[in-house]
Amino acid sequence: MKRATLRDIAQSLGVTVATVSRALKNYPDISKATKQTVLAAAERLHYAPHPMAVKLRQQAYKVVGVVIPDIIHPFFSDVISGIVDVMEDLGYHIILSQSNESYEKEIRVTQMLQATGVDGLLVCLSNETVDVGHLQALQEYDVPVVLFDKISPLLEASSVVTNDFQGAYDAVAHLLDQGYTRVAHIKGPPHPENTRQRFAGYRAALAAYGLPYRAEYVAECTHVTQDEGAFFNRQFMALAEPPEALFAVTDSVAIGAITALKEAGWRVPQDMAVIGFSDWAVCRLLEPSISSVSQPGYDIGRRASELLLREIRQLREALPLEHSQLVLDARIQIRQSSQRPVSV
Amino acid sequence: MKRATLRDIAQSLGVTVATVSRALKNYPDISKATKQTVLAAAERLHYAPHPMAVKLRQQAYKVVGVVIPDIIHPFFSDVISGIVDVMEDLGYHIILSQSNESYEKEIRVTQMLQATGVDGLLVCLSNETVDVGHLQALQEYDVPVVLFDKISPLLEASSVVTNDFQGAYDAVAHLLDQGYTRVAHIKGPPHPENTRQRFAGYRAALAAYGLPYRAEYVAECTHVTQDEGAFFNRQFMALAEPPEALFAVTDSVAIGAITALKEAGWRVPQDMAVIGFSDWAVCRLLEPSISSVSQPGYDIGRRASELLLREIRQLREALPLEHSQLVLDARIQIRQSSQRPVSV
């Protein structure tokens, strides 16, 4: 069965496509009578406007691209869910791509999305990404870009992030408040702004509590995996004066660190307190339950979508583009793994 | 900055758009000289074909729609990842929608996808869905549909599913092999084919081992949540002769069931053995680690995509449509929660 077109309706009624089009779109200069017959014919033929023809004519696609490092990540699932919920309500569609944390792939998929024709782009940069020329190219062709989670100061664009600094500060302060003085940190790779912020929050908390920064208590992982968490925590545990508490840059690193502790017969939190970042669902289920810093993934998706839609609208109405930098609060979720036993 | 069009190139060279188009697409009847100048001009102006114009002309959109109940589900993340990997390689894009397990929303999003113009649809039905008229409508307009995971026998279409029957059978057989005789089952809602199959596998295993089916050992949940798992397991635990082992329709139900056991001071697996279904990542991390049946989510996504692409191709070449029903093996992952202690 073929799709019905305006011409099909027009021919079946002996009018022109222009009349049909105007009747369907409620133009004032069409008589009530013909409007009725056109509507009836459209109904009868199951007419639906051909999307590509409309998009070509209007130069508006109602499609936004989403680029994330990795779909199989609970945090990004939350973000995507927020994006979809906002966009679907306004009739926008989502095209999903993943960069697999590769700078090259990120360039490839953004170019593909540009070629495909999107009204805008929501991007979470890969860990490898430093240069943002591929995104500036989009902007030059009037395709707005909104960054979220992993952003870059090099790109003039709206962005939505968690307050990683404050979250990290709160997490470390929570440890220090309980009297711990030797607090270690397993940090992420140096490029993404958010892991830098978490590291900065760690240092700021130490400083605020008058504690020295000790380089031997800081390790830097590259792939941010459980294995790395276990590996680096074993190094901490082997120190002459091992740390009493650990702030891990992500939950997977925290879980790996706890695995290493358990294997060596250390108890959590008695022998080492641990707090992670992201607040995955597993944190509540594990034993001990893992303290973590929750990121508002769903809200990040929603807010980023709203910013993007605003810029798309501004662009269409030839208004000046307004960029916004949103920073959403992170909240520490205190559970067993970071609670110092009361008696000493 | 405006996008460059064929006309821009043509005017800058004093030729017509037809020549430019043919030069760019390597038609044989264009001289080497003009081909060179055209290619150079295209490069210089950063020409990229206008996607909507091409799609309108060719009536092929290189976009497929994906409809799933819930994006925030590790299994679906795996599936999506598989879909994206296959589709991206062939230049296809994914439009993602979620039905939130609502029949109404499923209809809405499929109609939106049809209106948007997709070459095909990959659908996992919602738990509520019984009637499939909205998908048949797509097929009538030559938009192929491939079902995965939650399928319906009412729709004549290709499908890819896990072998839920065999997975369930293996799980229960694994329990029975260890000498358990009182094995309970918390089943899912009655509509989706896969939870029916899991129930059927449970019954078949009982029958194969010469054990009676006891209705008091079977409960049916509606939302398939942890809470329901806990709730129904408490009912089992309160029986005069409580079951020794439990096969839960999903991991979340299994986790809920274990929570109920722990709260009541029962030990797992000593007082009740538990095995789930889906093999979430958490199963390995929990204590005790949870046995489960792994579903090949990534492969399901890949295979479903390949089937859909085949049907799109067959449709374009006016070949007869061939449907395939793929059933991928499920493997039981035996961990602590289902291992009967050796001594009695």
Add this chain to the structure above:
DNA sequence: TTGGATTCCGAAATCGATTACGTTACCGAT
């Protein structure tokens, strides 16, 4: 010099919908 075959490119239709502009017919007013 002429016929035919090639080579290379332009003209124009097409995909389907939208819309600026023009046209017809009919109205009442002068």
Add this chain to the structure above:
DNA sequence: ATCGGTAACGTAATCGATTTCGGAATCCAA
């Protein structure tokens, strides 16, 4: 009778790329 006005619809351009058809120019052979 002529004019202005308006309701209602048709004409045709447009969005950008593709493709069929055909035409001009060139070349070779007779």
